[in-house]
Amino acid sequence: MNKTKRVTITDIARLAGVSPGAVSFALNGRPGVSEQTRKRILTIAEEHQWLPSSAARALGGAGAGVIGFAVNRSAGTLGAEAFFTDLIAGVQSALAEKRIAMQMVLVSSIEEEVATYRRWHSANQVDGVIVIDPRDDDPRFPVLRDLALPAVVLGSHASEEGHPATIWLDDSQVAHSLFDYLGALGHRSIAYVAGPAEFQHTRLRTEVLAGLGERGVRGEVIATDFSPAAASTAMRRLLSRLERPTAVVFDNDVMAIAGLRVAQEMGVPVPKDLSVASFDDSVVAGLVHPSITCITRDTFGLGAEAAAFLLEQIDAPEVLADRIGALPQLTVRESTAVPR
Amino acid sequence: MNKTKRVTITDIARLAGVSPGAVSFALNGRPGVSEQTRKRILTIAEEHQWLPSSAARALGGAGAGVIGFAVNRSAGTLGAEAFFTDLIAGVQSALAEKRIAMQMVLVSSIEEEVATYRRWHSANQVDGVIVIDPRDDDPRFPVLRDLALPAVVLGSHASEEGHPATIWLDDSQVAHSLFDYLGALGHRSIAYVAGPAEFQHTRLRTEVLAGLGERGVRGEVIATDFSPAAASTAMRRLLSRLERPTAVVFDNDVMAIAGLRVAQEMGVPVPKDLSVASFDDSVVAGLVHPSITCITRDTFGLGAEAAAFLLEQIDAPEVLADRIGALPQLTVRESTAVPR
DNA sequence: GGATGCAACTATAGCGATTTAGTAAAACGG
DNA sequence: CCGTTTTACTAAATCGCTATAGTTGCATCC
Numbered sequence: 001m002n003k004t005k006r007v008t009i010t011d012i013a014r015l016a017g018v019s020p021g022a023v024s025f026a027l028n029g030r031p032g033v034s035e036q037t038r039k040r041i042l043t044i045a046e047e048h049q050w051l052p053s054s055a056a057r058a059l060g061g062a063g064a065g066v067i068g069f070a071v072n073r074s075a076g077t078l079g080a081e082a083f084f085t086d087l088i089a090g091v092q093s094a095l096a097e098k099r100i101a102m103q104m105v106l107v108s109s110i111e112e113e114v115a116t117y118r119r120w121h122s123a124n125q126v127d128g129v130i131v132i133d134p135r136d137d138d139p140r141f142p143v144l145r146d147l148a149l150p151a152v153v154l155g156s157h158a159s160e161e162g163h164p165a166t167i168w169l170d171d172s173q174v175a176h177s178l179f180d181y182l183g184a185l186g187h188r189s190i191a192y193v194a195g196p197a198e199f200q201h202t203r204l205r206t207e208v209l210a211g212l213g214e215r216g217v218r219g220e221v222i223a224t225d226f227s228p229a230a231a232s233t234a235m236r237r238l239l240s241r242l243e244r245p246t247a248v249v250f251d252n253d254v255m256a257i258a259g260l261r262v263a264q265e266m267g268v269p270v271p272k273d274l275s276v277a278s279f280d281d282s283v284v285a286g287l288v289h290p291s292i293t294c295i296t297r298d299t300f301g302l303g304a305e306a307a308a309f310l311l312e313q314i315d316a317p318e319v320l321a322d323r324i325g326a327l328p329q330l331t332v333r334e335s336t337a338v339p340r
Numbered sequence: 341m342n343k344t345k346r347v348t349i350t351d352i353a354r355l356a357g358v359s360p361g362a363v364s365f366a367l368n369g370r371p372g373v374s375e376q377t378r379k380r381i382l383t384i385a386e387e388h389q390w391l392p393s394s395a396a397r398a399l400g401g402a403g404a405g406v407i408g409f410a411v412n413r414s415a416g417t418l419g420a421e422a423f424f425t426d427l428i429a430g431v432q433s434a435l436a437e438k439r440i441a442m443q444m445v446l447v448s449s450i451e452e453e454v455a456t457y458r459r460w461h462s463a464n465q466v467d468g469v470i471v472i473d474p475r476d477d478d479p480r481f482p483v484l485r486d487l488a489l490p491a492v493v494l495g496s497h498a499s500e501e502g503h504p505a506t507i508w509l510d511d512s513q514v515a516h517s518l519f520d521y522l523g524a525l526g527h528r529s530i531a532y533v534a535g536p537a538e539f540q541h542t543r544l545r546t547e548v549l550a551g552l553g554e555r556g557v558r559g560e561v562i563a564t565d566f567s568p569a570a571a572s573t574a575m576r577r578l579l580s581r582l583e584r585p586t587a588v589v590f591d592n593d594v595m596a597i598a599g600l601r602v603a604q605e606m607g608v609p610v611p612k613d614l615s616v617a618s619f620d621d622s623v624v625a626g627l628v629h630p631s632i633t634c635i636t637r638d639t640f641g642l643g644a645e646a647a648a649f650l651l652e653q654i655d656a657p658e659v660l661a662d663r664i665g666a667l668p669q670l671t672v673r674e675s676t677a678v679p680r
Numbered sequence: 681g682g683a684t685g686c687a688a689c690t691a692t693a694g695c696g697a698t699t700t701a702g703t704a705a706a707a708c709g710g
Numbered sequence: 711c712c713g714t715t716t717t718a719c720t721a722a723a724t725c726g727c728t729a730t731a732g733t734t735g736c737a738t739c740c
Contacts, residue, residue: 006461006464006696008695008696008697009696009697010696010697018720020698021698021699021700021720021721021722022719022720023697024697024698025698031717031718032718032719033717034718034719037718050462051459051462052462053399053462053463053695053697054464055395055404055463055464055465055695055697056395056399056695056697056698057697058395058697058725059395059399059696059697059698059726059727060697060699060724060725062697062698064395066443075430075433075436078425078428078432082425084425085418088418088444089415089418090415092415092418092444092446096415096445096446096447096448099459101443101445101465102443102444103441103444104428104432104441104443105432105436105441105442106429106433106436107436118391119391121346122346122389122390122392122393123391123392123393123395124346124393124394124395125394125395125441254623254627257624257628258627260627260629261627264629283568284594284597284624284628287594287598287600287601288597288628288629289600289601289604289629291601346726348725348726350726350727358689359691360690360726360727360728361691361727361728361729361730362688362689364727365688365689368728371687371688372688372689373687373688373689374688374689377688377689392726393725393726393727395726395727396725396728397726397727397728399694399695399697399725399726400694400695400726400729401695402728464696682739682740684737684738685737685739686738687734687736687737688733688734688735688736689732689733689735690731690732690734691730691731691733692731692732693729693731694727694728694729695726695727696725697724697725698723698724699722699723700721700722701720701721701722702719702720702721703719703720703721704718704719705716705718706715706717706718707715707717708713708714708715709714710711
């Protein structure tokens with residue numbers, strides 16, 4: 001593929017009859033050229049559709065104008081979770097007006113994720129990164145600090161000392177608002193069909209459910225891989241028992257919909273004999289019949305907030321103070337009711 | 341944010357006691373250094389975690405190692421369509437092993453999209469782009485050709501002369517497989533709740549439906565903005581008439597689910613009194629009750645194919661021949677049946 | 681044994697921007 | 711009116727890497 005010659009600052013300089021340095025001054029609005037010359041240069045640059053080479057700028061030490069997002073999920077599960085699309089859309093909305101792009105890669109392990117950060121840093125390819133799914137003793141944080149790569153973490157945990165700026169998602173509060181609601185309705189046996197146990201939010205939610213024990217609520221956790229198939233299996237097992245739970249809570253909406261279908265197939269009326277709820281909302285959760293009671297989080301807003309926070313963080317000399325993300329709301333719909 | 345000093349090729353050269361040029365030869369596997377020296381240099385580079393600066397490489401004329409995807413959708417609707425997430429996931433799967441990143445931006449008009457391509461080209465920021473939603477007399481194609489920016493188009497139209505390489509999605513065949521199926525079941529009055537009329541696939545599907553007229557099928561098209569609310573409204577209107585259609589086809593799965601709910605609310609049994617189908621599949625479409633008959637496209641595979649094709653195109657000296665995307669399949673589920 | 685060739689390097693220019701140091705001319709001040 | 715400051719520039723170095731033109735030392739060959 002033969003490349004068209006690009007218009008460079010030298011071309012503009014030649015056309016304007018000045019030195020490249022003068023053109024740089026003019027284009028970046030800094031002193032060193034007369035107003036008259038500046039206008040002339042700007043006009044010529046405009047006419048020839050000059051645009052700066054981000055490669056050259058990056059080489060010179062300037063920012064790349066790109067933020068990075070390394071997602072540690074299999075390509076298959078990415079599509080299943082509405083969370084990502086919403087988050088990305090939100091990030092984009094905050095970046096679009098600033099002419100900043102988002103670069104995204106899928107990684108298959110946390111080691112690969114760390115390697116990606118190193119590569120991005122060495123190449124000066126991104127100015128900062130968004131990190132999700134924080135863990136205890138997260139190996140990514142020391143690396144990010146060593147690289148001095150600005151980062152914003154989204155997670156259900158306050159950032160510890162030396163960790164990047166974090167937007168804290170108060171997952172225990174979230175868990176309370178849903179489990180307490182079910183408890184208040186009168187449910188005394190609640191099953192929680194969760195994701196993998198290593199996720200912080202899974203652990204937090206599990207703790208909250210266990211905490212309801214003292215109020216006479218029997219909680220039960222089933223770990224899955226987030227797939228609808230695993231949710232169906234779990235639901236089928238739960239409903240085949242003599243002692244059925246009266247409420248089942250799923251970690252996300254797709255799993256809840258899968259669970260709902262199993263209940264219908266097995267002739268268990270929802271919400272009459274069984275309440276169903278989800279920790280994740282989506283458009284579809286409100287459209288199925290019965291519509292599903294969910295924790296509604298403004299994921300789009302969260303993405304926008306994260307991106308804005310990251311841009312601040314990139315400009316700031318120090319690690320900024322943590323923030324608290326907008327508190328998710330409980331959206332009560334048709335799938336939950338007082339147990340029989 | 342103070343930056344850590346990066347390890348450069350010069351550092352490695354100093355440590356190995358050779359010139360930077362020799363290091364470059366060694367690292368890129370080209371002749372000019374002895375095997376012994378090459379090994380020594382590679383070891384040192386490894387030890388010091390040297391990684392090439394893509395900015396410097398790009399400046400030197402090499403590729404950026406990034407492909408671009410400008411999406412002309414509002415941030416809000418991005419999340420609603422599973423298509424994008426699946427496509428992006430597929431693209432990523434094809435890029436990941438090649439260490440190539442995808443850069444994505446949202447644009448709000450085709451002009452802005454063109455401007456983005458110009459910017460990307462001037463900055464040598466991306467090596468190629470994926471283009472979706474082709475139009476007649478598409479203004480993007482001449483620009484891409486002028487810039488000699490490699491591109492792959494995904495669309496329901498053969499590429500015309502001078503257009504970028506295209507993966508052709510045979511939408512009229514797709515439309516046939518669904519509408520013909522409904523016709524064969526015995527439906528004689530079919531409503532098609534479509535997206536905006538300017539999309540080529542909307543037009544093609546509309547034409548196919550109209551073509552069924554000669555076989556005694558009365559078709560009807562309702563244009564919407566792809567939103568579930570619009571789908572609900574359309575469905576409510578259709579079912580309030582004296583002469584109801586016996587089948588309603590939606591452009592995507594979320595709309596179909598919204599329509600399904602309206603039918604249930606209005607007491608119209610699906611599929612007994614009304615068949616419902618969708619031109620877009622998703623996990624959820626198979627999980628709702630009744631599950632929805634859909635055209636199932638391997639969007640993930642399409643994304644992977646598009647990315648692979650684009651990489652080929654980037655390496656190729658000329659515009660490659662068009663390809664035909666994998667043919668979507670009709671997935672018959674519970675929501676369609678013989679009309680009463 | 682001197683010309684030739686080859687291997688294994690080094691030196692250097694260049695990519696496109698920024699940035700600092702340097703310079704000439706104009707403006708200013710006492 | 712001469713010294714100083716300011717203005718408006720130019721020249722040159724720099725970023726990290728690649729590529730091309732040299733430059734050695736050593737083996738080869740008639």
